[in-house]
Every structure is written in C-alpha cells, then in structure tokens.
Amino acid sequence: MSTLDDLPPVRGALQRNAPLAPLSWFRTGGAADALFTPADEDDLARFLARCPADVPVTVIGLGSNLLVRDGGVRGVVIRLGKAFQDIAVEPGSRVRAGAGAPDVKVARAAAEAGVAGLSFLRGIPGTIGGALRMNGGAYGGETSDVLASARSLDRAGNARVWTNAEMGFAYRHCGAPEDVVFVEAIFAGRPGDPQAILAEMNAITESRSATQPVNTRTGGSTFRNPDGDKAWRLIDAAGCRGLRVGGAQVSEMHCNFLIAHPGATSADVEALGEEVRRRVRETSGVDLHWEIRRIGEPAPA
CATH class of the missing domain: 3.30.465.10 (Uridine Diphospho-n-acetylenolpyruvylglucosamine Reductase; domain 3)
Structure with missing residues (x-):
C-alpha cells in the first residue's frame, strides 16, 4: 500500500494535510491528505504518470458545487490554479x-x-x-x-x-x-x-x-431537475422551504439551494439534503438526485 511518501516530486505546490473548507463555498469539511496545485500541464502530466496507482486522486475547481465531508479526503486532491x-x-x-x-x-x-x-x-x-x-x-x-x-x-x-x-x-x-x-x-x-x-x-x-441566495454559504443547485419538472417546486410542495438540520437550512428564497450557517458541518448539509429527498419521495414519488458533488469521508463517530 503506497503512502504520501511515495508521491513524485513536483514543481508546483504540494501541501500535506491541507484544509479544504476554505476552498468550498459551503466553508465546511475536513482536510485532504495532500493538495497539489500543478505549476503547468507538464507538471501535472508527470505527477499523474508517476503517482502510485493505489493513491486516490480527486480533482476540484472553485468549490462552488462541492460538499467536502467532515472526515476529509484520502489521497491527493488536485486544484488547477493560474497556469x-x-x-x-x-x-x-x-x-x-x-x-x-x-x-x-x-x-x-x-x-x-x-x-x-x-x-x-x-x-x-x-x-x-x-x-x-x-x-x-x-x-x-x-x-x-x-x-x-x-x-x-x-x-x-x-x-x-x-x-x-x-x-x-x-x-x-x-x-x-x-x-x-x-x-x-x-x-x-x-x-x-x-x-x-x-x-x-x-x-x-x-x-x-x-x-437565488448568491451571498450565502451555499453550493448552488442541490438536486438535478427531474424530467418534466423542477426540483425546487417538488421541494416546496413537500413543505421543505426553510427546513433546518443542525446549522444547515433550505433556502427561503430558492428551495433547491441549501445554506450552511456559521457552525454548520458538512454532515448537517448532507443530512438535510437526504431529509429533503425523503420528503419529496414521500409526497410526490420522485427520487431527487444530487447535483452537488460530495467527496471524502464522514467524520469518525
């Protein structure tokens, strides 16, 4: 089993135990075992070619449609920077x-x-x-x-x-x-x-x-629109507008947005999303699918 000590040398930035919450618009979640920002495409290509195959690699962008679970992300997270x-x-x-x-x-x-x-x-x-x-x-x-x-x-x-x-x-x-x-x-x-x-x-x-609640800690549209309908309408019809779990809340302005209030955890956000899915399934028979990308592991019990 390979470890982070087996990662190849890079010209870009490689940070161990890197907090990911500041990179997510929810501002929640744990750390990555390693965060790699390549210097350029050649640096990225060499890293991928030499990185042990059993080390997980995850790519993220601006973190606007991303939920990082509280236990963090194993392996290497790649974030493409100015290059x-x-x-x-x-x-x-x-x-x-x-x-x-x-x-x-x-x-x-x-x-x-x-x-x-x-x-x-x-x-x-x-x-x-x-x-x-x-x-x-x-x-x-x-x-x-x-x-x-x-x-x-x-x-x-x-x-x-x-x-x-x-x-x-x-x-x-x-x-x-x-x-x-x-x-x-x-x-x-x-x-x-x-x-x-x-x-x-x-x-x-x-x-x-x-x-849309554009000036809040949110991850954009939470669920994909089902065929022939809108996710927000089904969520509203299920009585979920304003619903809270811990520090997470369904937006009062747009029901397909979840908001992470100060003190919220990723577990709060994900649990709220699953409760919304349960209520929509119960009231309309529609199974909503997450549009927000969820990565990493839950925090240890």
Whole structure:
C-alpha cells in the first residue's frame, strides 16, 4: 500500500494535510491528505504518470458545487490554479479556455470580443473543468451546445483531445471516465454585438440576484431537475422551504439551494439534503438526485 511518501516530486505546490473548507463555498469539511496545485500541464502530466496507482486522486475547481465531508479526503486532491486559467479568443468566433478558468470570466471575454452563444456561462459559478465534467448549464444553454473540443490527461499522464460527440454529454452528465483530468476546452461561438451580449449577461446577473441566495454559504443547485419538472417546486410542495438540520437550512428564497450557517458541518448539509429527498419521495414519488458533488469521508463517530 503506497503512502504520501511515495508521491513524485513536483514543481508546483504540494501541501500535506491541507484544509479544504476554505476552498468550498459551503466553508465546511475536513482536510485532504495532500493538495497539489500543478505549476503547468507538464507538471501535472508527470505527477499523474508517476503517482502510485493505489493513491486516490480527486480533482476540484472553485468549490462552488462541492460538499467536502467532515472526515476529509484520502489521497491527493488536485486544484488547477493560474497556469490553467488562460482565455484566448481565436478566429472564427472560437474561445480557448483553460479548465481552471472561471466560467464568468470566459463569458465576459467572449462578450467583449463579440462572440455570442456563451452568455449562459455567466450563470454558472464554477470553472470550465467543472462545466465539462457535468455538462454545466444555466439560463437556456449548456456546455454541450457550444463545446468544439476538450483536452485532458488520463491517470497515466497521457493527453487526449475529445470531440463534442465523444464526451457523451447528457443532462448534467459527461461520459468521460472519472479519472480523466480536463485541462482545456475550445468553444464554438458565433459573431454577435458586444453590447447586446453584455446586456444579456447583465440580465442573467440580475435574475440570479433576485431569485437565488448568491451571498450565502451555499453550493448552488442541490438536486438535478427531474424530467418534466423542477426540483425546487417538488421541494416546496413537500413543505421543505426553510427546513433546518443542525446549522444547515433550505433556502427561503430558492428551495433547491441549501445554506450552511456559521457552525454548520458538512454532515448537517448532507443530512438535510437526504431529509429533503425523503420528503419529496414521500409526497410526490420522485427520487431527487444530487447535483452537488460530495467527496471524502464522514467524520469518525
């Protein structure tokens, strides 16, 4: 059984027993055995190629759609930093973006360059890597609508370029293997008027502020929308608006958002989510599925 002492040398930052709560928008959860921020793609590829196969590897982004359990995460957590945040507008209304680039910055760069079709990214508070992994979408658009190709590294450090069709996109789903680490994407937009695109983005910003608890410790949409319905409507119909478990609460503003009040634990948030699922199943017969990604282990009893 390999240990962290068997990890290969890196040029980036490798921190042992790294707290992950500050990296999650819930601000809850335990530590990672190790947190690796690669210096660049070559550093990441060499690390993946030399990291023992029995050491778990988990990739995170901005932590906006993430719940880190209180017992922490075993193995290595990889977080793509500034080296993976480049954004470039290319001929033909194409936008090349690193997987660590925030979605909102990609949307803004596209708008300023007169590239239409990417405004929906303004409504996704994550990174391009997360958008690729879960076919992120909002306000009538999703990643599969505009992705031309994506580049990744596998667990052996080998690079691969994926076409849109090869990504196996479905609603909030990507068919690429879980151990694939996306490093870059190319989006195919279309020519547009910068002012009109910026106006569309401003409308998205105003809508989010008016309907979502954007200034709270939350993880965004908690559950996927079931076919033909909305998760928030089912949650509200089940009487869960404002429901609390410990320091966690269902948002009064938007029922598909869970809020972690000061003192809340990840166990509170997860228990609240499961209670919401139970009540919705009991009242409507619908089994809600988590959209928030949950990683790590519960705290020891």
